[in-house]
Amino acid sequence: MKSIFLWLTLLAAFNLYSQKISVDDRIAKVENSLMPYVPVNGLEQWNIYERMKHYKVPGVSIAVINNYKIEWAKGYGLADTIKKIPVTTETIFSAGSISKLLSATIAMQLVEEGKLELNQPIKQFLTSWKITENDNYQKNPVTLRMLLSHTGGTSQSSYFGFTPDRKPLPTITQILNGEPTAESNRVVVNSEPGKQFQYSGGGSMIVQMAMMDVTGKDFTTLTQQRIFDKLKMNNSTFEQPLPKPFQSKVAWGYSSASWYKGMPYVYPQQAAAGLHTTPTDLARFILDLQLSSKNKGKLISQKSFETMMNPVIGISSGGYKEEMGLGAFLLQRADNKEETGRYFEHQGANAGFISFAIGNISEGYGAVIMMNSGDDFNGLGTEIRRAIAATYQWKNFLPEAITLKSLDGNTLKSYEGRYRKGVDEVVTIKLEKNYLLETINGGNAIYCIPTDKDQIVFTDYNVKGRFVRDETENVIGLQTEWQSEPMPKMKSEEFSPSELLSFKQYEEAKVGLRQMKMNEYQITYYAYNWLNKKPKDLNTVKAILEVALEQHPNASIVYARWGEYYQACNDKNNARLNYQKALELEPSNKEYQIILEKI
Known part of the structure; x- marks a missing residue:
């Protein structure tokens, strides 16, 4: 009888230990299996701390539900980077x-x-x-x-x-x-x-x-x-x-x-x-x-x-x-x-x-x-x-995995370059290891996986793309399955309006801004973003607003944005004049009234 009791006790302990090991293993797998939108066979998966650093995320907290129970919860990184307070499961x-x-x-x-x-x-x-x-x-x-x-x-x-x-x-x-x-x-x-x-x-x-x-x-x-x-x-x-x-x-x-x-x-x-x-x-x-x-x-x-x-x-x-x-x-x-x-x-x-x-x-x-x-x-x-x-093998949640095709270095190198998606949209393709990285206007990198020669899959939306070559086999464009025309590969001396503004080539940039034909909200929001960049570049903001005023001379929001510009220049008189004009064009706007009272 004692031996049976001992055997049952050992079995229970073993099952408890096995369950603990299993949960720990699953936590470790989650922490080391971060991946793009489309799973890729042959692509090295990422560690959670590496990706926190990549995205500049100070702290993360996770809770996982499995089999109608909260199986585990864990915190990562810092809740407060100054005080060095770690994220815990109690962090709100x-x-x-x-x-x-x-x-x-x-x-x-x-x-x-x-x-x-x-x-x-x-x-x-x-x-x-x-x-x-x-x-x-x-x-x-x-x-x-x-x-x-x-x-x-x-x-x-x-x-x-x-x-x-x-x-x-x-x-x-x-x-x-x-x-x-x-x-x-x-x-x-x-x-x-x-x-x-x-x-x-x-x-x-x-x-x-x-x-x-x-x-x-x-x-x-x-x-x-x-x-x-x-x-x-x-x-x-x-x-x-x-x-x-x-x-x-x-x-x-x-x-x-x-x-x-x-x-x-x-x-x-x-x-x-x-x-x-x-x-x-x-x-x-x-x-x-x-x-x-x-x-x-x-x-x-x-x-x-x-x-x-x-x-x-x-x-x-x-x-x-x-x-x-x-x-x-x-x-x-x-x-x-x-x-x-x-x-x-x-x-x-x-x-x-x-x-x-x-x-x-x-x-x-x-x-x-x-x-x-x-x-x-x-x-x-x-x-x-x-x-x-x-x-945890969630049912039909992830897209079907694709397989990375190994291509020779020269072929992959030929894809590198800048492709014009729009007047002010530039797609940049760079080589990393045996795959490609895409950025749009300097944003976060998107992994592009070769599936055959001149064929890639963008892993953010599971979209297929192909590189276009001329009769001499030079790559001259990139086209996704969503596009009716290829994005032409840009010459080294060719730049978008935003790039020209960053180079302080204001008159050249204004030519491109006019071609964009933004409505009054789009172009004033564009100016707003530049106005709030650090460090401020008020000449850039002025160039954008000059185009805004040319194209939308009766838009109240354009004059309001000019008012913000003059406030940033510490020119209260011109700030007041522009907000007064904005209010004249839109008398019901309470926000303009409040700002005028404060100037």
Whole structure:
């Protein structure tokens, strides 16, 4: 009897040890299997720390769901680069638009309780604010289903938050009304509801207002009682600004964007962007939704989950089919025919932060990835997600792998050069090892894999390309399968307008800028980016704005940008004159009025 007991004890210990080794092995495989969008046989995979350095991401935190359990969670790098505080599983990140998925879940709870209805006009549930019933609204009144699926035709695609010194923060009614303190426009129905996908943070704010009105509770309390308490999400809150117990745990945000002030931003637009959480907490939420598919969730019923996961409208197609459910983006490979190959996800991007949350609709696996860098949305996070998918063999998630074809060095060398994609778009191809790297206007490198002589695959979108040769076998162009004409290979003395501006060849650059024929918003945004570069090059900004004024002499935004230019030059008189002209052309613009008062 004793021997049997000893044998069972040893067996249990062995199984526990084997399971631990297995999880550790999977973690190590994820950490060393980062890859491009298209898996490549024969391409060396990447290490997570190498790619963090490549993308300049200070800190990353990951939680992995497997077999309806959170199998592991781990932090990497630094939450604060000055204080050298490491990322741990307790480090809190700003989750951005993933907030909308939690908000949609509460809305479904209220539908179950009969306090909201999916298909009735949302105005029936609003008492503290009224939606403007304009011509678009009259055509098809906006419903909760429309708002949760971004088909309500509502405005304000995103919100940019405030620096933490901003006090007081605008209220939800001030945000919806577009009052000056909100620094955003009024939320209106600016296209016919029910006709198209139109991503709208403003629509999410209408949903928040309706939920607050029918419950009589503020949004912080609603989310705490209806989600966080139920799932023991103890490191999560929608409260803005962050309450003191959370402040010591939150990661610092980082971004190279010219407008970024170098500090964690505050988002009073709670349902749209206000969530702070950890990957472990967020994984608890994703997992509970998955358990709802088995009618075992704590938040919503199986019926409500199925309603959320039912496509309302298509968004995009190609290698992947993307659709919109209620609060959740629905994703599957274009060639997928199986229910187990369907996924729900949401992504988030707030100032200095990027996050990803994904789960399989019918199976118990998924992942949450959060980073304290607001740069390069399609970079590190997606590479980590692919490594997790490959390690855990997510059903029909990754594209089919391609095989690298070894070509001789001279052939590969002949592909190097600069190819003109547009007047101001230059594709640069460089040789690295036995494959190629593509950059567009000096952006992040995209791996291009040779599959045969003069044939490559761009691994960011699984797009095929071919190099074009002349009768003497010299490479003269590059053409993707999406292009009707090849991109000509540029001569060594040939440059784009942006390149000429960087060389301070302003008159030559202005010729190219005129050819681009940008509208007033495009060219003033172009000037804005140059105006906020470090160090400033005000001569470049002036050259761009001279072309803007030539082509758009009656555009208020052009004069407003001239006003910004003169402010940067410390020329208050000309700044004032240009803002006055902008206001004369657009008298209703409150922002111009506020700026004029401050000058």
